[in-house]
Amino acid sequence: MELKPERLAAQLAAEPLRPAYLVAGPEALLVLEAADAIRVRARDTGFGEREVFDADGRDFDWNALDATFRAPSLFSAQRLIELRLPTGKPGKDGAAVIADYCANPPGDVVLLVTAGDWGRQHGGKWSEAIAKIGHLVLAPQIRPHELEGWLEARLRQRGVRADRGAVQRLAERVQGNLLAAAQEVDKLALLAEGGTLDAARMDALVADAARYDVFRLVDAALNGQPALAARMLAGLRAEGGVVPALMGMVAMELNRVAALARVQARGGNLAAEFKAQRVWDSKQAVYRRALSRHPAPRWDRFVAMAGGVDRIAKGRVRVGEEPADAWLALERLLVAVAEPRAAGLVA
Known part of the structure; x- marks a missing residue:
């Protein structure tokens, strides 16, 4: 099942953890937050052991990951196994290992795959297998015309009210840098002191976070x-x-x-x-x-x-x-x- 990042929290609260999740996309902040939500849910439901595998090169040992799926846990009855896949392409061997896991997932394991990019060229039977037993969470890049809506929703989630001019000014300041935007919104939640922010008040509270590089x-x-x-x-x-x-x-x-x-x-x-x-x-x-x-x-x-x-x-x-x-x-x-x-x- 495919989910948008903003729908993930509600889905996690409404059902037991699925055996597998794939969180992917170019927006690093959204990928990080979605993966963190899954980690928190796993910890809160008794997954006391976490193993991380970085498949960032051709010499990655897929057999070791396969063996880990089948090995008994040393410290906890339930394990969260994370596979970091920067390219979003596991290759033939990796795809086979992931598909095999999804065909018969152990009852005490949840697999979390994260990828830094995603597009039509990345998918395959392995990602379809994850979607069949779990969730595919895609975090597409926030486009310029979408940024104000994203900021407005984020402000609202943090209990901050802002008029359209204030939201536009914040969008101008962060210039598409979602990490900077998230930090500014968190700061505004502490400093806004109620009321509705206008453009002048936003200018006074927000530093210019545009990444000049x-x-x-x-x-x-x-x-x-x-x-x-x-x-x-x-x-x-x-x-x-x-x-x-x-x-x-x-x-x-x-x-x-x-x-x-x-x-x-x-x-x-x-x-x-x-x-x-x-x-x-x-x-x-x-x-x-x-x-x-x-x-x-x-x-x-x-x-x-x-x-x-x-x-x-x-x-x-x-x-x-x-x-x-x-x-x-x-x-x-x-x-x-x-x-x-x-x-x-x-x-």
């Missing part, structure tokens, strides 16, 4: 979010960042997209190039959106401009040759990457 900066540009990229760049500058420290990641990502664009332009195998560029399945949509905005020659131009920004930052050009302000030059480049109509900024 180069990884999200580049993602904002590739995702076509020029205003967000500019804001994040300003945040990095305010936090004392320096342009040369950012340019390695910026140049690497632009080179990657340029290589993908050249393959796409000549009608080559884009899937193979994604693999060659080591782009994870979960990140391919970001690159595809970027590729749809600019032709291949323009991506090569962006790469060249990144080199120019780096030279400006290191003082290797004369004033008048290119913009002397490296921050301004980098902002123009990122905005042009995000918005085709701004491509003239780096022409």
